[in-house]
Amino acid sequence: MHPIFFEQPVYELIFGLACAVWTPLIPIAASDLPHQWLVTRTVKSPRRPGDRTMHRPDEPDYLTFAADLSDPALVAIYDELPLWSAPFGALLLRHVPLRRGATVLDLGCGTGFPLLELAQRLGAASTVYGVDPWAASLERAREKVAQWGVPNVVLLSGDAATLPLPDQHLDLIVSNLGVNNFADPEAVLRECRRVARPRATLALTTNLQGHMHEFYAVFAQILQELGDHEARERLAAHIAHRTTVARLSAQLAAAQFQVTRVVEEQMVWRFADGSALLRHAFIKLGFLDDWKAVLPPDARAKVFTALEAALNRVAAERGELSLSIPMAYIEATCKMTGSP
Ligand SMILES: C[S@@+](CC[C@H](N)C(=O)[O-])C[C@H]1O[C@@H](n2cnc3c(N)ncnc32)[C@H](O)[C@@H]1O
Numbered sequence: 001m002h003p004i005f006f007e008q009p010v011y012e013l014i015f016g017l018a019c020a021v022w023t024p025l026i027p028i029a030a031s032d033l034p035h036q037w038l039v040t041r042t043v044k045s046p047r048r049p050g051d052r053t054m055h056r057p058d059e060p061d062y063l064t065f066a067a068d069l070s071d072p073a074l075v076a077i078y079d080e081l082p083l084w085s086a087p088f089g090a091l092l093l094r095h096v097p098l099r100r101g102a103t104v105l106d107l108g109c110g111t112g113f114p115l116l117e118l119a120q121r122l123g124a125a126s127t128v129y130g131v132d133p134w135a136a137s138l139e140r141a142r143e144k145v146a147q148w149g150v151p152n153v154v155l156l157s158g159d160a161a162t163l164p165l166p167d168q169h170l171d172l173i174v175s176n177l178g179v180n181n182f183a184d185p186e187a188v189l190r191e192c193r194r195v196a197r198p199r200a201t202l203a204l205t206t207n208l209q210g211h212m213h214e215f216y217a218v219f220a221q222i223l224q225e226l227g228d229h230e231a232r233e234r235l236a237a238h239i240a241h242r243t244t245v246a247r248l249s250a251q252l253a254a255a256q257f258q259v260t261r262v263v264e265e266q267m268v269w270r271f272a273d274g275s276a277l278l279r280h281a282f283i284k285l286g287f288l289d290d291w292k293a294v295l296p297p298d299a300r301a302k303v304f305t306a307l308e309a310a311l312n313r314v315a316a317e318r319g320e321l322s323l324s325i326p327m328a329y330i331e332a333t334c335k336m337t338g339s340p
Contacts, residue, residue: 037164039138039155077147081113084282087267088205089114089176091329093121095263096203102171104128105195107160107188108178112141112153118174119153129170131156131163161187165195173202180206180243189255196334202257208264208326209242212287215277215323218314219291222307231303234294245328257332264328271321274311278304 055064067074081089092114098121109115109130119128130153132138138155145153156164161184173192182188192202216239223232249259271277278288295303315321 033154033156033164037156037158039142039157073143073147077144080111080144082282084286085110085113085177088207088327089117091263091265091327092174092176092203092205093117095261095329095331096174097172097201098122099171101125103169104172104174105163105165105170105192106130107173107175107192108132108181109141109155110134110137112137112144114174114176115141115153116144116148116150119150120148122152124152127152127154129154129156129165131158131160133157133159161191163191163195167194168197169195171197171200173200175204177205177207179204179248186251186254189251189257193256193334198334198336200334202252202332204248204330204332206243206248206328206330208328209239209244210324210326211242212269212323212325214314214321215311218274218310219294219307222303222310226303226306228295228299228303231295231299238290238294245330248328248330252330252332253335256335258335259330259332261331262328264326267325267327269323269325271315271323273315273321274308277311277321277323278308 069075096118098118100123102122104118104122104126106115106118106128109132112130115128115130119126122128130138130141132141135157138157141153141155144150145155158164160178160182173196179185179188196202216235220232220235223229223235245262245264249262252259271280277283292300292304311321
């Protein structure tokens with residue numbers, strides 16, 4: 001359980017009472033939210049020459065925007081989005097409904113994607129909340145909100161399974177690569193249903209079973225050759241844990257959502273060989289721990305050495321190592337009471 005909340009029952013009681021008198025049609029103010037959830041309530045841009053805090057009252061703020069390209073903070077932000085998140089977010093942004101004035105939530109917003117993008121595309125009449133329990137990522141998102149000056153973002157620190165928002169508050173809930181990372185996705189989806197307005201849209205992206213199947217085929221073959229059947233079973237379980245459109249649709253149905261649209265695509269991650277793959281920073285960050293967990297610690301060096309050599313042989317035969325990533329955009333609406 002995230003330490004930031006639930007340890008303050010008095011506070012929860014106060015907020016519960018506040019929610020009990022909530023009128024869903026009136027937008028919630030950031031100042032009404034539990035303060036321990038809020039990473040930022042008001043956005044202050046750093047003062048720098050030409051920035052929006054210095055514009056004249058009679059001119060649009062964006063006309064005075066001037067980027068200082070020697071500022072390391074700005075450069076860091078320019079170079080910020082993982083290539084893993086970007087194609088899924090682009091898929092979401094191609095299809096998600098954008099309605100002026102919408103009240104929106106990004107589940108698992110991490111360092112602010114697609115949260116900030118959505119907030120800017122929807123415009124200042126919209127409010128876009130982002131929730132994540134990962135404190136350091138929210139601090140980064142807060143810096144970006146300040147750097148870019150995006151006033152309609154509200155960052156919430158905590159678990160999406162227990163949101164500090166009133167019932168029927170949101171028009172749109174999105175999650176880019178979130179649902180496949182939540183410890184209890186069913187609880188998060190039930191909470192989404194509570195905070196969704198009756199005509200709200202839920203729009204999710206995820207990778208699917210079949211993810212990097214070329215890599216896993218080689219991994220399974222190595223374990224077969226080494227005679228490690230237990231590790232092979234653990235690898236099979238790891239492969240099977242990835243979701244399918246059917247599984248996600250069933251989870252959505254159980255939370256009283258009805259899938260209205262599915263868009264499936266595939267991208268390919270290309271590497272010169274297995275040595276490059278296994279040393280790639282994002283592979284090490286995002287995937288390697290799960291691959292290591294298939295093996296007992298004392299077997300890892302031997303198995304990974306054999307795996308790397310086998311991947312390199314595959315790459316030599318095929319000219320490169322191409323890994324398929326099946327992706328889905330899934331859109332759902334609230335089931336009406338009485339519908340099956
Ligand atoms: C793969 S990252 C995706 C981040 C971002 N949406 C992107 O596209 O780059 C998954 C995110 O879900 C967050 N997360 C995990 N469990 C969560 C939960 N119970 N509630 C909200 N966010 C959660 C993680 O901290 C992480 O930031």
